Amino acid sequence: MKTIKVKELMVPLGEYATVFEDATLSDAIDALENAQAQFDKSKYRHRAILVCEKKTNKVLGKISQMDVIRALEPKYDLLGEKGATSRLGFSPTFMKSILDQYELWYEPLKDICAKAGRQKATDVMYKLTQGEYVKEDSGLNEAVHQLIMGHHQSLLVSRGEEIVGILRLTDVFMKICTARKEK
Numbered sequence: 001m002k003t004i005k006v007k008e009l010m011v012p013l014g015e016y017a018t019v020f021e022d023a024t025l026s027d028a029i030d031a032l033e034n035a036q037a038q039f040d041k042s043k044y045r046h047r048a049i050l051v052c053e054k055k056t057n058k059v060l061g062k063i064s065q066m067d068v069i070r071a072l073e074p075k076y077d078l079l080g081e082k083g084a085t086s087r088l089g090f091s092p093t094f095m096k097s098i099l100d101q102y103e104l105w106y107e108p109l110k111d112i113c114a115k116a117g118r119q120k121a122t123d124v125m126y127k128l129t130q131g132e133y134v135k136e137d138s139g140l141n142e143a144v145h146q147l148i149m150g151h152h153q154s155l156l157v158s159r160g161e162e163i164v165g166i167l168r169l170t171d172v173f174m175k176i177c178t179a180r181k182e183k
Contacts, residue, residue: 002139002140002141003139004139004140004175005136005137005138005139005140006134006135006136006137006138006139006140006142006143006155006157006167007136007137007157007164007165008140009140009167009171009172009175010136010157010164010165010166010167010171011046011165011166011167011168011171012164012165013050013163013164013165013166015035015038016035016046016050016165016166017031017032017034017035017036017046017048017049017050018031018049018050018051018052019031019049019050019051019052019121020051020052020053020054021051021052021053021054021060021121021122022054022120023051023120023121024116024117024118024119024120024121025063025068025071025072025115025116025117025119025120025121025124026116026117026119027121028049028051028063028068028121028124029049029068029116031049032046032048032049032065047064047065047153047168047170048062048063048064048065048153048154049062049063049121050062050063050166051063051121051122051125058163059128059156059163060122060125060127061122061125061126061127061128062125062126062128062154063121063124063125063126064126064153067124067125067126068116068124071115071116071119071123071124072112072113072115072116073104073105073112074115075102075103075104076104078102079098079102128156129150131146131149131150131152132146132150132152132154132155132156133155133156133157133158134146134155134156134157134158134167135157135158135159136157136158136159136164136165140172140175143155143167143172144172147167147169147172152169153168153169154166154167154168154169155167
C-alpha cells in the first residue's frame with residue numbers, strides 16, 4: 001500500500017462541501033446537499049462540510065451529519081461531552097428513559113429544523129486535530145493507519161501548508177474492495 005499515494009484517492013477540495021466561518025448551520029446543510037447533487041453518482045456521497053476562513057480559505061473545522069443532527073437538539077449538551085457515552089452499551093430501557101427525561105426531539109420537526117438558520121457553523125463544527133492531516137504524497141498505508149488509530153472518517157490532504165483535498169474512509173474502503181477482486 002506504500003505505492004498507492006493519498007492524492008490518487010482523495011476528493012479535490014473544490015468538489016467538497018465548504019462554507020465560510022460566517023455561515024449558519026442551515027447554509028452548511030445547503031452546501032452539503034449541493035455538493036452531493038454535483039458529485040459523481042458512482043461514488044459514495046459526502047457526509048461532512050468543511051468550514052473555512054473567509055480571508056485565507058484555510059480550513060477551520062468540519063461538520064459531520066451527526067454534528068448537524070445533534071446541534072438541532074441542544075438538550076444533548078446537558079448530557080455531557082460529545083461521544084462520551086456512545087460505546088458504553090446502555091440498555092434500550094435506559095436510552096428511552098433519557099429520551100423521555102430530557103424530552104429530546106419532542107418538538108415538531110419543522111420547529112427543530114428552524115434552529116439551523118440561527119446557529120453559526122463555527123459553533124457546531126468539530127476542530128480538527130493534528131492526526132487528521134496527511135500529505136498528498138504519503139502512502140496509503142500511512143493514511144489508513146491514521147484513519148484507524150484516530151477513528152476518523154476522513155483526513156484533510158495537504159500540499160505544503162495548503163489543504164488540497166479530503167481522503168475519505170469510504171474511498172479507501174472502495175479501493176480495498178476493488179483490489180480484493182483483482183486476483
